[in-house]
Amino acid sequence: MDHGSIIFSGILKNQEILSLKDNYSQIGVLADSNTKTHCYSAIKNALPIHHLLEVPPGEDHKNLDTCKLVWQLLTDMNFDRHALLIILGGGVLGDLGGFCAATYKRGIDFMIVPTTLLAQVDASIGGKLGIDFQHYKNQIGVFCQPKATIIDPSFLNTLPERELRSGFAEVIKHCLISDSAQWQAIRTKNLKEQDWTTLVHHSVEFKKSVTEKDPHEKGLRKILNFGHTIGHALESYFLAEGNRIFHGEAIAMGMVMESFIAFHKEMITETELNEITSYLIQIFEKQEMPWGDSALIQLTRQDKKNRDNKILMALPEGIGKAQWDVTVSEEELEKSFDYYRSI
Numbered sequence: 001m002d003h004g005s006i007i008f009s010g011i012l013k014n015q016e017i018l019s020l021k022d023n024y025s026q027i028g029v030l031a032d033s034n035t036k037t038h039c040y041s042a043i044k045n046a047l048p049i050h051h052l053l054e055v056p057p058g059e060d061h062k063n064l065d066t067c068k069l070v071w072q073l074l075t076d077m078n079f080d081r082h083a084l085l086i087i088l089g090g091g092v093l094g095d096l097g098g099f100c101a102a103t104y105k106r107g108i109d110f111m112i113v114p115t116t117l118l119a120q121v122d123a124s125i126g127g128k129l130g131i132d133f134q135h136y137k138n139q140i141g142v143f144c145q146p147k148a149t150i151i152d153p154s155f156l157n158t159l160p161e162r163e164l165r166s167g168f169a170e171v172i173k174h175c176l177i178s179d180s181a182q183w184q185a186i187r188t189k190n191l192k193e194q195d196w197t198t199l200v201h202h203s204v205e206f207k208k209s210v211t212e213k214d215p216h217e218k219g220l221r222k223i224l225n226f227g228h229t230i231g232h233a234l235e236s237y238f239l240a241e242g243n244r245i246f247h248g249e250a251i252a253m254g255m256v257m258e259s260f261i262a263f264h265k266e267m268i269t270e271t272e273l274n275e276i277t278s279y280l281i282q283i284f285e286k287q288e289m290p291w292g293d294s295a296l297i298q299l300t301r302q303d304k305k306n307r308d309n310k311i312l313m314a315l316p317e318g319i320g321k322a323q324w325d326v327t328v329s330e331e332e333l334e335k336s337f338d339y340y341r342s343i
Contacts, residue, residue, distance in 0.1 A: 006149045006208060007149065007150045008151050009343065010201065011220075017326075023107070024082060027033075027049070028051045028052075028079065028083065028086065029053065029086045029223050032056060034057045035090075038158045039158060040046060043088065050086075053073045053074075055070060057092070057093075058092065059244055062092045062095060062131050063332060066096060067100050067106050069137035070096075078324055081106070086110070087101075087284070088265065089116075089119070090119045090163075091247065096126070098110055098146060099129040102142050108131070110147060112124045112150070113152070115176065117163070117196070117200070118247060119167075121174070124205045125208055126211035126224075127143050129141050132236075136299075138232075143217075146301055164314075165248060165342070167228070169248030169251040174203045175259075176226065176320070176322075177226050179202070179206070180318075180319045183319055187275065201248060210224060221325050223323075227254035228298065229303050231255070233296050234250040235250040237290055237296055238289075238290075241290075246343040249287060252283070253284075253287055253289070253340065256276065256343070259273050259277065260273060260340075265315070268318060272316075281343060289337065289340050297330055307325075311329075312326065314326070
C-alpha cells in the first residue's frame with residue numbers, strides 16, 4: 001500500500017488487509033463503544049490476530065485524558081514502533097486515534113476505516129489529526145498521513161439520520177467551493193434522495209486533490225475551511241455550555257453566516273445567498289443561535305487560519321469557487337449573526 005492511499009472497497013473483500021500480519025509486530029483496532037457494537041463485527045474476521053482497544057465515544061472525549069488512555073493501553077500491550085493501529089470510527093475517533101498513533105513512540109503506522117459520512121468525505125482525508133483543548137476545537141494536533149484509508153460505503157447503513165445529515169454538510173461545502181453543477185444537482189433532492197456512493201467519491205477526489213497540492217495548509221487547502229470559522233466557534237460555544245451540537249450542524253450554520261459575509265463583500269449575489277440559505281435551512285432546520293456575540297467573536301479569534309490578530313475566512317466567490325485569507329471585521333461577524341437570527 002502506498003503511504004496515504006485511499007481504497008474504495010468493502011473491507012471484507014480487501015485482500016491487502018490479510019497481509020498485514022506479515023508487515024507488523026502487533027495490530028490494534030481502536031473503536032469506541034458505538035463502533036464496537038455496530039461495526040467491529042464486520043471487520044474482525046477479516047483481520048489477522050489483533051488487540052481491541054475501546055474508548056468512550058463523542059466530542060466530549062476528544063481530549064488529552066482519552067489520549068492518555070490509548071497511550072496506556074498501547075504501552076500495557078507492549079506495542080513497539082513496528083506495530084499498526086487500525087482506527088474504526090467517525091471523525092472524532094479518526095482525529096484522536098491518528099494523533100495518538102502519530103505521537104506514540106514518535107509515530108507508529110495507522111490505518112483509518114471511517115464509519116460515518118462525515119469521516120468518509122472529509123475527516124479521514126488529508127492527514128489532519130488532533131484533539132480539543134480547553135473547549136477550543138482541534139487546538140492540539142499534527143499533520144500525518146495514515147498508511148491507508150479504507151472507505152466502505154456499507155457502514156453508512158449503520159448511521160442514524162442525524163449523523164448522516166451532519167456528514168452531508170461537508171458534501172454541500174465541497175460542492176459550493178468546487179463544483180456548481182454538482183451543487184445544482186444536490187439541491188434539488190432531500191437528504192434521503194441523495195446518491196451517497198457518487199457523492200462520497202466526488203468529495204474524496206476533490207479533497208484529496210486539494211490536500212495533495214497543499215498538505216500543510218499554506219494556501220489552497222484553506223478553502224476547505226469555508227463555514228468552519230464561525231462553525232467551529234459555535235461548536236466550541238455549545239460544547240462549553242454542555243449543549244453539544246453535531247459538527248455538520250455547526251458547519252451548516254457557519255456556511256449560512258459566512259455566505260452572508262461573502263454577499264456583504266459582493267463575492268456572491270443575493271440570488272446565490274438565498275439559494276444557499278434556503279437549502280441549508282431546509283436540510284438542517286434553523287438552530288437556536290446564542291446571543292453571546294462577544295463570546296463567539298472571541299472564539300473565532302482562536303481560529304488557526306488567523307494571522308496578525310486578523311480574522312481570516314475562506315469564502316465562496318460565486319458558487320463553485322472560493323477565496324481564502326479574506327479579512328473579516330467584528331462588525332461583519334455581528335451582522336452575519338443577526339442575519340441568521342432573522343431567517
